[in-house]
Amino acid sequence: MDANKIKEQVKIRFTEYLNENRHRKTPERFAILDHIYSTKGHFNVESLFQSMNSCNFRVSRATLYNTIELLLDCGLLIKHQFGENISQYERAIGNENHDHLICTSCGKVKEYKNGNLFTPAQQKKVQKFKVSYYSMYIYGICAKCLKEKQQAEKKNKSSKNT
């Protein structure tokens, strides 16, 4: 039951994040996190909305967007935009890092697990997939924002102890 271990871990991490940032620990937020970590593949807001409502838990789209924002911010969720105008998401933890093969004709996305060894320039055909170009996106925090964030945290902590 590795899956449940991961669920516990991410719940702890999310709780910490909410505490640190003075956000409320609402049932909706934890339900959404749990639901997201119950599947491995990509999803979008609409499919998550359908899936949650039909299954057991009633949430509004607004809350989904809101919570997704938080999960992105604390690094538990990854956002993708594969050319379509619908944002795709996937859980960040317990998913090995993988490349994405995106067909520019039909838009289908295949995952391609290959460690970090893949160098597209050297290898023009992958799994019967004709590569036309590739992009490496590295998401993170730039120096300026990091500095601001650290200052905000410092301020936050000092006011906590007031």
Place this chain on the structure above:
Amino acid sequence: MDANKIKEQVKIRFTEYLNENRHRKTPERFAILDHIYSTKGHFNVESLFQSMNSCNFRVSRATLYNTIELLLDCGLLIKHQFGENISQYERAIGNENHDHLICTSCGKVKEYKNGNLFTPAQQKKVQKFKVSYYSMYIYGICAKCLKEKQQAEKKNKSSKNT
């Protein structure tokens, strides 16, 4: 004047593409291609619209979208979506392949030219940029679409000689 050489080349390639696909060679299409290949960085439809109209050439947004579609299809243009809901584009030829550093806080995008040597897992700090995750997107044509495309081409050629 390497830039002009590139402009010539892409113009030839675009002409070939238009011929092959029985699309008309309108002045708008070539003006847009030329304009795109006059700058190196990222742009979006709005900025291209402003830039073209203010400079010299009057085009509608609809035509921009239309032409961009063609340029994407024939591999002369690359489309990016960096989390925002505005699509970004950049010329595909004469731009060395580069990674993109995207700040998840302020949304700014920096280019990071480093051949294909960069392995983020091994190197967590790049240029004072705190990496939280990365994605490699490989765009191309999947086997199914490639087959369909080849069949369509065959059909196209036979009808050409009728």
Place this chain on the structure above:
DNA sequence: ATGTATGCAAACCATTTGCAATGAC
């Protein structure tokens, strides 16, 4: 009690679509 989070509905805005006029073939 206080004020953040939720849910609903309306607003937003990049992109797409419909259609009459234009112009490439």
Place this chain on the structure above:
DNA sequence: GTCATTGCAAATGGTTTGCATACAT
């Protein structure tokens, strides 16, 4: 002359926003 392409304006649809209500603190 024919029909794809253009340009305009309206429609679309994912996402955001405003606000009254609910509920975590």
